[in-house]
Amino acid sequence: MVTAAEVLDSSDQERPTTDTIPLTVRVRRFNPEVSEDSWWDEWTVRCDPLERLVEVLHQIKWHHDGTLSFRRSCAHGICGSDAMLINGRNQLACKVLAQDVSPRVTIEPIRGLSVLKDLIVDMEPFMDGYRSILPYLISDSGEPEKERRQSPEDRHRYDDTTKCILCAACTTSCPVFWGDDGYVGPAAIVNAHRFIFDSRDEAGRERMKILSEKTGVFRCRTTFNCTDACPRGIEVTKAIQEVKRAILFERF
Amino acid sequence: MTTTHAYDALVIGGGGGGLRAAIELSERCRTAVISKLYPTRSHTGAAQGGVCAALGNVEEDSPEWHAFDTVKGGDYLVDQPAALLMTEEAVEAIYQLERWGLPFNRTSDGRIDQRRFGGHTRNHGEAPVRRACYAADRTGHMILQTLYQQCVKRDVRFFNEFYCLDLLRDDAGITVGIVAFELATGELHVFRAKAVVFATGGYGRMFRVTSNAHALTGDGPSVVWRRGIPLEDMEMFQFHPTGLARLGVLLSEAARGEGGIVLNSEGERFMERYAPTIKDLAPRDMVSRAIYQEIKEGRGGGPAGDQVYLDISHLDPKVIEEKLPDITEFARIYLKVEPMEEPVPIQPTAHYAMGGIPTDTDGRVVVGADEDVVPGLYAVGECACVSVHGANRLGTNSLLDLVVFGRRAGDDAARYVREADLATPSERPEQPTLELLDGILGRTTGDNAGEIRKELQDNMFELAFVVRSDESLTKMQQIIASLRDRYERVAITDKGARYNTDLMETVELGYLLDCADALVAGALVRTESRGAHFREDHPLRDDANWLKHTLAYREPDGSIRIEYKAVKMGPYVPMERKY
Numbered sequence: 001m002v003t004a005a006e007v008l009d010s011s012d013q014e015r016p017t018t019d020t021i022p023l024t025v026r027v028r029r030f031n032p033e034v035s036e037d038s039w040w041d042e043w044t045v046r047c048d049p050l051e052r053l054v055e056v057l058h059q060i061k062w063h064h065d066g067t068l069s070f071r072r073s074c075a076h077g078i079c080g081s082d083a084m085l086i087n088g089r090n091q092l093a094c095k096v097l098a099q100d101v102s103p104r105v106t107i108e109p110i111r112g113l114s115v116l117k118d119l120i121v122d123m124e125p126f127m128d129g130y131r132s133i134l135p136y137l138i139s140d141s142g143e144p145e146k147e148r149r150q151s152p153e154d155r156h157r158y159d160d161t162t163k164c165i166l167c168a169a170c171t172t173s174c175p176v177f178w179g180d181d182g183y184v185g186p187a188a189i190v191n192a193h194r195f196i197f198d199s200r201d202e203a204g205r206e207r208m209k210i211l212s213e214k215t216g217v218f219r220c221r222t223t224f225n226c227t228d229a230c231p232r233g234i235e236v237t238k239a240i241q242e243v244k245r246a247i248l249f250e251r252f
Numbered sequence: 253m254t255t256t257h258a259y260d261a262l263v264i265g266g267g268g269g270g271l272r273a274a275i276e277l278s279e280r281c282r283t284a285v286i287s288k289l290y291p292t293r294s295h296t297g298a299a300q301g302g303v304c305a306a307l308g309n310v311e312e313d314s315p316e317w318h319a320f321d322t323v324k325g326g327d328y329l330v331d332q333p334a335a336l337l338m339t340e341e342a343v344e345a346i347y348q349l350e351r352w353g354l355p356f357n358r359t360s361d362g363r364i365d366q367r368r369f370g371g372h373t374r375n376h377g378e379a380p381v382r383r384a385c386y387a388a389d390r391t392g393h394m395i396l397q398t399l400y401q402q403c404v405k406r407d408v409r410f411f412n413e414f415y416c417l418d419l420l421r422d423d424a425g426i427t428v429g430i431v432a433f434e435l436a437t438g439e440l441h442v443f444r445a446k447a448v449v450f451a452t453g454g455y456g457r458m459f460r461v462t463s464n465a466h467a468l469t470g471d472g473p474s475v476v477w478r479r480g481i482p483l484e485d486m487e488m489f490q491f492h493p494t495g496l497a498r499l500g501v502l503l504s505e506a507a508r509g510e511g512g513i514v515l516n517s518e519g520e521r522f523m524e525r526y527a528p529t530i531k532d533l534a535p536r537d538m539v540s541r542a543i544y545q546e547i548k549e550g551r552g553g554g555p556a557g558d559q560v561y562l563d564i565s566h567l568d569p570k571v572i573e574e575k576l577p578d579i580t581e582f583a584r585i586y587l588k589v590e591p592m593e594e595p596v597p598i599q600p601t602a603h604y605a606m607g608g609i610p611t612d613t614d615g616r617v618v619v620g621a622d623e624d625v626v627p628g629l630y631a632v633g634e635c636a637c638v639s640v641h642g643a644n645r646l647g648t649n650s651l652l653d654l655v656v657f658g659r660r661a662g663d664d665a666a667r668y669v670r671e672a673d674l675a676t677p678s679e680r681p682e683q684p685t686l687e688l689l690d691g692i693l694g695r696t697t698g699d700n701a702g703e704i705r706k707e708l709q710d711n712m713f714e715l716a717f718v719v720r721s722d723e724s725l726t727k728m729q730q731i732i733a734s735l736r737d738r739y740e741r742v743a744i745t746d747k748g749a750r751y752n753t754d755l756m757e758t759v760e761l762g763y764l765l766d767c768a769d770a771l772v773a774g775a776l777v778r779t780e781s782r783g784a785h786f787r788e789d790h791p792l793r794d795d796a797n798w799l800k801h802t803l804a805y806r807e808p809d810g811s812i813r814i815e816y817k818a819v820k821m822g823p824y825v826p827m828e829r830k831y
C-alpha cells in the first residue's frame with residue numbers, strides 16, 4: 001500500500017497480476033419464460049487459480065450473460081445461499097476454488113426441489129420440513145433471572161448440529177428425499193437434534209413423535225450422502241442415528 | 253400488475269436487527285418482514301467473535317466501564333447518553349438471548365463464558381477485560397438462527413426475496429408504506445403500513461476488499477435518502493485490520509482476543525510500538541493505520557508488499573479447534589495456508605458502517621440539527637446511526653446494538669401504531685419505482701453495470717480507504733460523478749420477469765453509488781482525523797471544529813448539502829486516545 005497521494009500519481013499503472021488459468025464452465029440452464037426444457041450453456045473464462053466458483057459465475061453474469069441466475073450472498077460459506085450440484089456433488093459454489101475444478105466444471109441445480117430458473121430452486125418445501133420439527137427452544141420451567149446454567153459438557157453435546165446454515169446440500173443429496181413422499185430430510189433432523197440434545201429444552205418427546213411418523217427419521221437408509229455433502233462438516237448421518245436411537249430407547 | 257397489502261408495521265430486512273424488532277412487534281400488532289434474502293442468509297450470520305455485555309461472569313466488570321470504552325473507542329463522536337443506555341440494557345439483552353436458546357459457550361460452572369476483545373477494558377483503560385459473550389466463532393450465526401427460530405415460533409409473516417425499492421410518505425411527511433419488488437415474479441407490491449422499520453444492514457460492497465456480503469449495498473439508506481432523509485456520519489467507515497489478503501474475508505478479532513498477534517514482514521510484533529498497553533488488542537482503526545504505516549515503510553510482505561500477517565500458530569491447538577474453527581478453515585480453504593503452522597497473510601478490509609440513517613434511542617428516524625422525528629419511520633442495526641459507534645465501532649458492539657435497539661425500535665413502533673391511523677398513499681404510489689425499473693429494462697444498449705461497479709470498488713479502495721486526503725477524495729468525487737452519468741445509461745441483458753437478479757443487482761449498484769457519494773462528501777468536508785476517518789493532510793483530531801455529526805442531504809438536483817448536528821455529551825470529556 002502507498003499513500004493516497006502516491007496512488008494518484010501511479011493510478012495508471014497496472015496492478016501486479018498472478019497467472020490465470022482457463023476454466024470451462026458448463027451450466028444447466030432453465031427458464032420457463034424461454035423454454036419448457038432445460039438446456040446447457042458453456043463459457044470458457046480465465047481466472048485466478050484461487051478464484052471462488054461463485055465469483056467465476058459472477059464474471060460470466062457480469063461480462064458475458066446477465067441472464068444467468070443463481071443465489072449468493074456472503075461468498076465465504078456461511079449464508080447457505082449457493083448450494084449447487086458441482087461436478088456431480090452438492091457443494092457451495094463459494095467454497096470451491098477454480099484450481100480444484102480446472103479445466104472444466106459442470107454445474108447443475110441441487111436435486112429434489114423444483115427448479116425455478118437456472119440454479120435457483122424452490123426452497124419452500126425444504127423450509128417446511130425445517131419448520132415442522134419445532135425449531136426453537138421450548139421450556140416451560142419458568143425463566144431464570146439471569147442465564148440458565150449449562151455445563152460445558154452439556155453444551156458440547158449438541159455443538160455439531162448448531163452449525164447448520166440451512167443450505168439444503170444434505171437434503172437434496174438424499175435419494176430418499178428425491179423419492180418425494182414427504183420425507184422431512186436430513187437438515188430438518190439435524191435441527192431437531194440440535195434441540196433434542198440441548199439440556200435446556202423440554203420438548204424432545206414432541207419432536208421425536210413428529211420424527212417417528214412415516215415422514216421421519218426411519219426413512220433414512222444411511223447412505224451417508226448427506227454427511228459427504230455438508231459444507232459445515234456436520235456429521236449428519238451420525239445425528240440422524242442419534243435421533244433414531246433416542247426414539248427407540250427414549251433416551252436423550 | 254401491482255398487489256396492495258396493509259399491515260400495522262413493516263420491518264425491512266431479516267438480519268439480527270430486523271428480526272429482533274419483528275419479535276417485539278409481531279406480538280403486539282400486524283407485522284410483516286420484507287427481506288431480499290431468506291432471513292437466515294443475512295450477513296449477521298457472518299459475525300464471528302462475540303456480543304458484549306458487562307455480565308461480570310469471569311471477572312469484575314461494569315456497564316459504565318463498557319460505556320466509557322464505547323465512547324473512547326468511538327473517538328468521542330458517540331452520543332454518550334445512547335452509549336450509557338446500550339451498555340446498561342446489554343446485560344438483560346444477553347440473558348434474553350440465552351433464554352431464547354442461544355448456545356453460548358460456557359464457563360466451568362455453567363454460566364455464559366466471556367472473552368477479550370479489542371478496546372474493551374477494565375476500569376477506564378487499565379487492562380483488557382473479558383466482556384465478549386460468544387458461541388465459538390459463530391456468534392452471529394447463532395444470534396441469527398436463534399432470532400429466526402423465535403420468529404418461526406411466533407409465526408411471523410415473511411415476504412422473502414422481496415426487495416424494498418421505495419419509501420412512501422404523505423405530503424406531511426408521515427410514513428405510509430413502501431414499494432417492493434418480488435424477485436420470483438417481477439411484480440411490484442405496495443405495502444401500506446403505519447410504521448416502517450428499516451434494518452437493511454451495511455454497504456461495504458462499495459469497496460474492492462470487504463468482509464461484507466454481496467447483498468450489502470446500502471439499500472435502506474439510499475431509499476430513504478432519495479425521499480429527503482439525511483444520512484449521518486457516512487464518512488465513518490471501519491476498516492478491519494485482519495481481512496484475508498486479497499479477499500477481505502474476515503478473520504475475527506477473537507483470534508487476537510485468544511492471543512493471536514500481528515507481525516510485519518520482518519516478523520516483528522509491531523503493535524507493541526503503536527499501543528504499548530494493549531498492543532494487538534488496540535481498536536481497529538489504530539491497528540489498520542499501523543498496518544498501513546508498516547507497509548508504507550516497506551515492512552509489508554506478499555507479492556505486492558501490501559500485506560502483513562496474523563499469527564496464531566503459538567496457540568494451543570485445542571483453543572484453535574474449539575474457539576476459532578471457522579476462521580482457521582477460511583485460511584485453509586481460501587489461501588491454502590495452515591494457521592496452526594504458519595502466519596496468515598492479511599490486509600485491512602472494509603467492514604462496518606458507523607454512519608447511516610439518523611435515529612434516536614427509540615430507533616425513530618430524526619432529521620436536522622433539532623432531531624425532528626419522522627412519524628412512523630424507524631431504523632435499526634448497521635443501516636442506522638444512533639450514534640453509539642461514533643467514529644469507530646468497538647468489536648462486539650454491533651451485535652449488541654442490533655438486539656438492544658432492535659427491541660427498543662420494535663417497542664416504540666408497536667406503541668406508535670396503536671395511536672396512528674393507516675393513511676392512504678397517493679394514486680399509483682408504485683409509479684416512480686416502475687419508471688426506475690422500466691428505464692433500466694428499456695435500454696437495449698448502454699453501459700455495463702459490472703464495469704461501473706468494478707470501477708467504483710477499485711477506486712473507493714484506492715482513494716477513500718484507510719488513508720484519505722483532499723486530493724484523493726476530490727478525485728473520488730469526480731469519479732463518482734462520471735460513474736453516475738454512466739449509470740444513467742446502463743443497460744442489462746435479462747429482460748425477463750422471473751428471478752431477474754440482473755435487474756436487482758443494477759438497482760443495488762445505484763444504491764451503492766448513493767452511499768459512496770454521501771460517504772465521500774462527508775469525508776471531504778471533515779478536515780480532521782477521527783476514529784476510522786484518517787486524513788493525511790489533517791492528521792489530528794480537531795475537537796474545536798469537528799466534535800459534531802455530519803448530515804448529508806440529497807438535493808433535488810442531485811447535489812449534496814452538508815449540515816451538522818451536535819454530539820450529545822455526557823460524563824466523558826474528550827481526551828487523547830492512547831492505549
Ligand SMILES: Cc1cc2nc3c(=O)[nH]c(=O)nc-3n(C[C@H](O)[C@H](O)[C@H](O)COP(=O)(O)OP(=O)(O)OC[C@H]3O[C@@H](n4cnc5c(N)ncnc54)[C@H](O)[C@@H]3O)c2cc1C
Pocket residue numbers: 264265266267268269270286287288289290291294295296297298299300301302303391392414415416417451452453454463464465467468471472502504603604632633634635647648649650651652654
Ligand atoms: C464478517 C463479519 C464479522 C462480524 N463480527 C462481528 C462480531 O463478532 N460482533 C459484532 O458485534 N459485530 C460483528 N460484525 C458486525 C455485525 O455482524 C453487523 O453489523 C450486523 O450483523 C448487521 O446486522 P443488520 O441486522 O443490521 O443487517 P444484516 O444482518 O446485514 O441484514 C440485512 C437484511 O436486510 C435485508 N435487505 C437489505 N436490503 C434490502 C431491501 N432493499 N429490501 C428488503 N430487504 C433488504 C437483507 O435481506 C438482510 O436480511 C461482523 C460483521 C462482519 C461482516
Ligand code: SF4
Pocket residue numbers: 163164165166167168169170171186187190229230231232233234236
Ligand atoms: S446439515 Fe449441513 S448440508 Fe444440511 S442444511 Fe445444514 S449446513 Fe447444509
Ligand code: FES
Pocket residue numbers: 054071072073074075076077078079080081082092093094095
Ligand atoms: S454465498 Fe454464502 S454460502 Fe456461498
